[in-house]
Amino acid sequence: MRLLIVEDEKRLAQSLARGLTAEGYAVDVVHDGREGLYRASEGSYDLVILDIMLPGMNGYRVCAALRAAGHDVPILMLTAKDGEYDEAEGLDTGADDYLTKPFSYVVLVARVKALLRRGGQGAGASPVHVHGDLKVDTAARRVFLGDGEVTLTAKEFAVLEQLVVRAGEVVSKAEILEHVWDFAYEGDPNIVEVYISTLRRKLRAGLIRTVRGAGYRLERAEASP
Numbered sequence: 477m478r479l480l481i482v483e484d485e486k487r488l489a490q491s492l493a494r495g496l497t498a499e500g501y502a503v504d505v506v507h508d509g510r511e512g513l514y515r516a517s518e519g520s521y522d523l524v525i526l527d528i529m530l531p532g533m534n535g536y537r538v539c540a541a542l543r544a545a546g547h548d549v550p551i552l553m554l555t556a557k558d559g560e561y562d563e564a565e566g567l568d569t570g571a572d573d574y575l576t577k578p579f580s581y582v583v584l585v586a587r588v589k590a591l592l593r594r595g596g597q598g599a600g601a602s603p604v605h606v607h608g609d610l611k612v613d614t615a616a617r618r619v620f621l622g623d624g625e626v627t628l629t630a631k632e633f634a635v636l637e638q639l640v641v642r643a644g645e646v647v648s649k650a651e652i653l654e655h656v657w658d659f660a661y662e663g664d665p666n667i668v669e670v671y672i673s674t675l676r677r678k679l680r681a682g683l684i685r686t687v688r689g690a691g692y693r694l695e696r697a698e699a700s701p
Contacts, residue, residue, distance in 0.1 A: 477500075477501050477502070477522045477523070477592060477634075477637075477655075478501070478502045478503075478504070478519070478520065478521050478522055478654070478655050479496055479501050479502070479503045479504070479521060479522065479523050479524070479525065479588070480503075480504050480505075480506070480512070480515055480516055480519065480521045480523075480524045480525070481493055481496075481503060481504070481505045481506075481524075481525045482506055482507075482508075482509065482511075482512030482515075482516075482524065482525065482526045482527060482530065482535070482538065483505070483507065483525070483527040483530075483554065484507045484508070484527060484529070484530050484531055485527070486507060489505045489507065490505065492525065492581075492584070493505050495581055495585070496585070496588070498630060499585060499630060500617065500630030500631065500633055500634045501634070502634070502654070502655050502656050502657055504519070504521075507530075507531075508530065508531050508532040508533075509530035509531065509532040509533030509534055509535065509537065509538050510532040510533045511532070512524075512526065512530070512533075512538055513533060513538045513541055513542065516538070516542055516547065516549065517542065517545060517547065520655075521549050522549070522550070522592060523549065523550045523551075523552065523588060523591055523592055524542075524549055524550070524551045524552070525552050525554060525584075525588070526538060526539060526551050526552065526553050526554065526571070527553075527554045527555065528553060528554065528555040529555065529556065535553055535554075535555070536569050537569075539551055539553065539569040539570050539571050540569040540570060542570070543569065543570035550572045550573075550591040550592065550594070551570065551571045551572050551573075552571070552572065552573045552574075552575060552584075552587055552588065552591060553571040553573070553574050553575070554575050554576075554577060554579075555574075555575075555576060555577065556576075556577045572591055572594070573587050573590075573591055575587060605640045605641065605643065607640065607643050607694065609621060609622045610640075610679070610683065612636065612637065612640045614637055614640075614641070617633055619633065619636065619679075621679055621680070626678055626679060627678075628675075628678065631656065631671060632671055632674060632675060632678070634655075634656040635652055635656055635668070635671045635672065635675065636675055636679075638651065638652050638655055638656060639684065639692060639693075639694040640694055642694075643694045644693065644694070644695075645693065646687045646690045646691045646692070646693050647691050647692055647693070648690065648691035649665060649668045649669075649691055649692075650665075651691070652668050652691075652692075653665060653667075653668060672684055672686075672692060682695060683695055
């Protein structure tokens with residue numbers, strides 16, 4: 477899952493980004509309304525966390541412009557304001573939920589997860605993916621192989637999620653980097669191979685096939701004899 481945070485309070489934005497990254501999401505951050513609109517319009521985000529009081533263009537206008545252009549990405553609006561009028565205005569412009577500062581980080585994560593579940597259900601997608609004896613629950617973030625549960629780190633789960641939602645298709649290293657890390661990642665791209673190797677060790681060696689020069693493909697998992 478890839479999230480965009482549009483928030484001009486840099487310390488808050490970076491704090492949220494660190495926390496959500498630890499939850500297993502790929503997070504991009506911008507601090508300006510116009511840049512946020514551009515990124516949300518051009519990028520493939522699963523959710524946008526959007527502040528209202530922004531330089532360049534306020535959150536109401538960003539939200540309204542996205543909806544007018546036909547973008548249905550879930551939007552969680554943040555504001556220091558408080559009052560029914562402000563909340564109503566935010567929701568009228570097409571926001572999906574609203575959170576008033578100061579807020580609990582636990583509450584924000586719960587809202588994010590709820591919006592992502594709602595978005596997946598609206599698109600007709602099931603949070604549980606079953607492939608042979610492999611079962612991946614993307615809502616509960618749990619993985620089962622045969623009769624046992626496999627414990628994965630947040631990043632390991634995020635890499636597996638990219639493969640399982642496109643099971644049978646080739647997913648490139650660049651696509652995994654973009655969705656599991658973020659657009660600004662400048663580290664070693666071979667980090668993907670490290671995580672693939674770990675997943676093979678924890679799951680089953682033949683489960684993830686390398687397609688030379690193209691990427692990786694999740695094969696059907698069959699029960700061990």
